[in-house]
Amino acid sequence: MGDALRQFKSEIFQGLAHPTRIAIVEALRGGELSAGQLIERLGIEQANASQHLAVLRAKQILVNRKAGNLVYYSIRDKALIEVLDILRRYFNAQLSTTVDMLKQASREPRRSGGKR
């Protein structure tokens, strides 16, 4: 696979590599929302939202549509939603094992991580 393509891929992942940006993309699952609606739903600073939206635009994850005074954002390609669905299962599976580990850890005294 070409270098440029791999670079492109990594930039998509970079685009999603922030909790706020994941929240934005997930909020747009159901369809487009204006910047203001996103700010309200996520409860974040206006400037911060705009910066994250700029990142998502730059990485081609979102597209925007201007309607008068408002700017509506939406997910550019529904394949990304598919990815989010798969990852949801993935995270659920991972979570159960992580939770088990955490339970285990909180039950045992903190010690240099030996094997039994």
Place this chain on the structure above:
Amino acid sequence: MGDALRQFKSEIFQGLAHPTRIAIVEALRGGELSAGQLIERLGIEQANASQHLAVLRAKQILVNRKAGNLVYYSIRDKALIEVLDILRRYFNAQLSTTVDMLKQASREPRRSGGKR
């Protein structure tokens, strides 16, 4: 969705947010490889490979298995491979409209956050 879960998700994406790490994961599509084999195939520095492998381990993307002097890495959950497949289609679709941008990007120096 919980904050912690979103944090967890973003860390997975962060784990994949580097071309070298994507190359590593893709090299492991066909099954496990030792660190040395990865280094040879990808043509990268030993220390650098080890650092990236540490990131992928920390993000729970890879698991490793020691066999004598060697350490074999493999993808932890096959859902990730599914994700890579979907993204392959995604990237192909995007490519037609993005080729020009990529050419441009690879031709111009990277200059975000430059000196002031």
Place this chain on the structure above:
DNA sequence: TGACAATATTCGAGTATTCGAATATTCTAT
């Protein structure tokens, strides 16, 4: 036109990532 609302950009400080060089660890074989 001027005031105002919605969104975007710039700035600077704090933090995190990335790299190669150097060093450390772990395992095997003698």
Place this chain on the structure above:
DNA sequence: ATAGAATATTCGAATACTCGAATATTGTCA
């Protein structure tokens, strides 16, 4: 025990990211 091979970690400098404050831009309406 010692050497050597495979892998991991530490260090420091360069680069990139993130945030809120301040400012700029764009569109609407009276």
